């Protein structure tokens with residue numbers, strides 16, 4: 446048995462889950478069917494939006510007050526792949542200028558997940 450709090454809406458129902466067979470997860474406690482769908486995914490294949498910062502590729506003559514650009518995934522990433530994705534983000538250098546919404550990594554490892562900038566930064570910053 447595992448207890449979860451549903452995060453789909455602000456009510457935050459307390460969900461109880463119990464395996465009653467290899468592919469049968471019983472979910473109780475939710476006020477609507479979305480709670481069961483949330484619990485099924487959270488237990489079978491949890492995913493998260495990943496946020497991080499990526500280093501800025503700055504030329505030697507330019508003094509920047511910011512050194513990193515905040516980024517996030519365009520869609521939830523399977524939890525077990527988060528560390529691998531973070532390693533790739535931390536290895537890269539982003540060239541300026543960069544705008545909010547720019548794709549920093551496209552279709553990461555064929556997953557369909559893009560990594561996008563969430564801040565506009567130019568050489569004037």
Ligand code: SF4
Pocket residue numbers: 451452453454455456457458474475476477478479480481
């Ligand atoms: S089970 Fe339904 S009502 Fe309860 S928190 Fe989840 S979405 Fe909201």
